[in-house]
Amino acid sequence: MTNNKLLRMDNVGIVVESLDDAISFFSEIGLKLEGRATIEGEWAGRVTGLGTQCVEIAMMVTPDGHSRLELSKFLSPPTISDHRTAPVNALGYLRAMFTVEDIDEMVSRLTRHGAHLVGEVVQYENSYRLCYIRGAEGLLVGLAEEISNK
Template sequence: MGVRSFEHVGVIVQDLEKVAAFFELLGFHRGDTATVGGEWADRVNGLTGTRVEMVFMTTPDGSGALELSRFIEPVNQDAPTSLPSDTLGLRHIAYRVDGVEELIERVRAAGYDLVRELVNYEDIWLVCYVRGPEGLIVELGERLS
């Protein structure tokens, strides 16, 4: 017995609506917003007085989700940062896309930009990192062959 399948990645955010709108811009489907908390959440999170507003964002093919969560309680005073790509820890998430150049235009029109540039990797992929709200990095890749 062990890992069976991928379920979701949890992303803690300050501005739930702004971050959810960014992922909708990329093509994710938004679920219903819910507020959770209580003793069970305290036990899972190792916190006291947990109350969280959250929404699941899923890919069109249903291959996994992002759980966007904003902690109402306890309050964390840390400000989001735009860490460099080589900072230790979970640094980016990657998605296969269609029409990456058009998607980049939409991203830029919404006020976001690439970390650096769109690259043709060996005529197999067009790939880039997009810097989203709160310093989040999303890798977008379009398969060429």
């Protein structure tokens, strides 16, 4: 048995083509831009295993300050594959899920910004209304609205 205890999850990283488009999309959901920076050099490549790299990042934070998305645009080396249009049962990253106050209003706002529903908004028991939406750059996002206490 180890004494090492998990303290928290700091962020989830998503590689994008356009930081501005991704920031705009996640801002529309309700995340705030916490900071933007360029990370480069041999030390960064030792972490990622990519060697010398240059990546522009934007850190987005949820309103409660507990969850973050790190959006990354690789300047070098170039990206080598694209999983954004993979179906929801593909291996690897699936989606980020956000709980929202009014799912219908959020879907309406996001579709005005070019997003589209993957399926439909459905109700799970008397707990949640849920949907998947493809937003900026085809990124898959889940939305949930709690209904159990309404």
